[in-house]
Amino acid sequence: MKRLQLESGSHIHFVGICGTAMGNVAIGLKKRGFTVTGSDKGVYPPMSEVLEGNGIRVLPFGLDNTRDPDFFVIGNAIPRGNVEVEEILNRRKAFCSLPEILRDVFVEGRRLVMITGTHGKTTTTALVYHILKENDLNPAVMMGGVPQGLKSGFEWSTKSELFVMEGDEYDTAFFDKTSKFLKFSPDILVINAIEFDHADIFDSVADIEKAFRFLLRRTPGNAKVLANGDDARALALKSDCYSKFASFGFGEKNPYRIVSVTYGDGRMKVELDMDGEHISLISGMPGKHNAMNIAGACSVCRELGVSATGLEQAIATFPGVRRRFEERAFNEVTGGRVIEDFAHHPTAVSATIRGAREIFPGKRIVAFFEPASNTMRRGELRSELLTALNMADIAFLLPVPQGRRELAQNMPEIPVGSLAERVVGLNKQNEIENVFRQQVCPGDVILILSNGTGQGSLEKAIDFVNGGKHE
Template sequence: MRVHFIAIGGSAMHNLAIALHQKGFQVSGSDDEIFEPSKSRLKQHGLLPAKEGWYPEAICSDLDAIILGMHARKDNPELLEAQKLGLKIYSYPEYLYEQTNNKQRVVIGGSHGKTTTTAMVMHVLKELQMDFDYMVGAQLDGFDTMVKLTTEATIAIFEGDEYLSSPIDLTPKFHWYKPHIAMLTGIAWDHMNVFPTWENYISQFDKFTESIIDEGSLIYFDGDNELCKLATNHSSRIKAIPYNTIANTNDEGQAIVEWEGKRYPMEIFGDHNMQNMNGARLVCEQLGIENHAFLQAMQSFKGAAKRLQLLAKNDDTSIYLDFAHSPSKLQATTNAMKQQFKDRKLIAVMELHTFSSLNKDFLPQYNKTMNEADTAIVYFNPEVLEHKKLPAITPDEVLAAFGRIDLLVMTDSENLVKWIKQQDYANSNLLIMTSGNFSGVDLKTLATELI
């Protein structure tokens, strides 16, 4: 098979390119800019384009498939040439389905927790030496790539993202996968630039539930009213399986899961992680994995990158990094830290970085989301608003939106780092929440310096 990637440098795209190369496909690709780590990883596998840019002459009629990334535009010259030649053009989620349509597909979606839960399922299957294909939205310890596709595996585990598939395919990615086993962690409005209303956003999850194959399973968090409605509406066609927080205790900062008289100390903590774990347990149960085997395997799970990731610690201070940027993620992560370390002061620092989080109309969704922190700071860079072509917001507007009068709002990265370094971290934890890096801060180095 000869496959060409338009915008090969994307996070998911370059991983899919590597996976197909490892499967024996002849892979080529192009992009007008490729950053690390994509650049080094493509080069390692001999897939890095000789030069950046778009070259329609590389598109020929003997290509079996074109895979189009979101970074490309509708008027991309290679895309136009492929359309002119009548070549088959796929988005990457569409091609993932194409490669796994003869396998048992598991799809884990939801507005929050889907990467972590997918990582949990993958970790357990690997620990139990079960073969499987996968696609996950983060680089995980123990896995060389974010995508794996084989001929032999009979199971495929996919993280189900609701964002759009490609510039010419406005289907949410998770609508493509047609799962046998689906899991939804919760619905909290996100991607305001694509789904402008709450009702429009919810409808994408309804369509996803409709895509589950007949007599398939939907595992859903029963603390979410919208998911309960979905499960009820579709229960005549599929098996609806609810879950909530798995029974656990907090033993001096460590979560201990209690199951049928046995105790399983875990590396992860927090209600949302304990909920995700219970959902992952039910997914694995549907795959034939016994509960005690699941919990034993989970004891060595340390979490996905940037999902309550421990950056540094000493005897009385721990510094964690989390990808949290949406209101629901922000609140769940802040609450988890405070619940787990009740006797420590919590300093929480959050960056407004995504399109939705920097949108003036969306800001009120953050009301009271950081109230559990003893000290709360929100940072944003006004230049990012200009780059995203969004109307300016002011620190006062951010302060009002979060509904906390003692909130610190900062717009200068150097001043933020200076403030962080001046704090007393005795018997305190620092929680850093961002989908960026505070305008170029090396967060791992900063955490090490603080400790």
């Protein structure tokens, strides 16, 4: 397999730089001494702010962007027909996909810890990185989100051979429709729960399982695979595994087992049995899904030699990840607060709402959901989504956003009006203001659930909670 050969200081241009992974790798290359530029459209926080904070300017797509760079990285959201892509191809300029440059520039020669699965990848990756760093193992990291306290989701390290990475099952690029994670051969592989997602790429959950089976074929025999033992699909992959295999979860057969999850003083307490050793952890992240993320991360770190005390101290100080149950506003007088979460799949939506109920017992939960992912835009899993949103006291389904990314086809609109017992579909963005005037109370816990812009709902929620307005 031919590897990329890039001279230090060369100019690399990212086409579609504002995807979280694209932006984080771009920042990593800049830190390594490369000249980095990027282009995109529909730019929004946090990645727009993260890139700006790291000195990378985001330009609109245009022919001028292709003249000076020595090399191009093309994101998987960018199709044929993009003006820069067509110029790159017509002029026979050198280019590659994101996972290729990540593999060849950063991962090659390192011990790779890769976190995969439909849900929990970013949080688990951030947890592993935090635990290892707090225990002086100092890994490099690449993840699809931005941990609190860091300027990006990429941190380079020359103090360790470890590289912790979020592995994505989504496709690589318009010229390579295989899963991104198939470019890597991990030394430690975590497989979280597997569900149907990415309806624009996969026809069924069986297709997603197939991608994971191919990943296991690339995983060395002397590697370690740690799977969600409570998920039938993840556990079934053991039959295709030639590596050492162990599992984590609530089930009694898991060597890394969650014994109990309780709450007190706004914190979650997780009791673990780590292959016979009892460990008690305190976390600010609520929900059984986060208990699973913690168990998965602790399993990895135990394999790497972190002690029980090291785990306990690190979990207690984990600051969280931006847009993962992130508190954006709190009013001490009314008790109202705003929580932002990246949830864009019915399972993640239900887990986030359930977690809010567990950590804020007795509070009224109001949810705003933006169908921004391709799966949600297509109306896939609609019944499951409405069931999940119906767990809130009242939920509002925002309009399908238009033009967030370049898409090969138009997505159908999700119907508006009363969609379930406690779910209301909104037709226009200005209806969001009416919702805050008429249906949200000062003491509510407001959840903004989106992997897109949120269409102004976050800003309106923060203003509402900070001002305590209610008409």
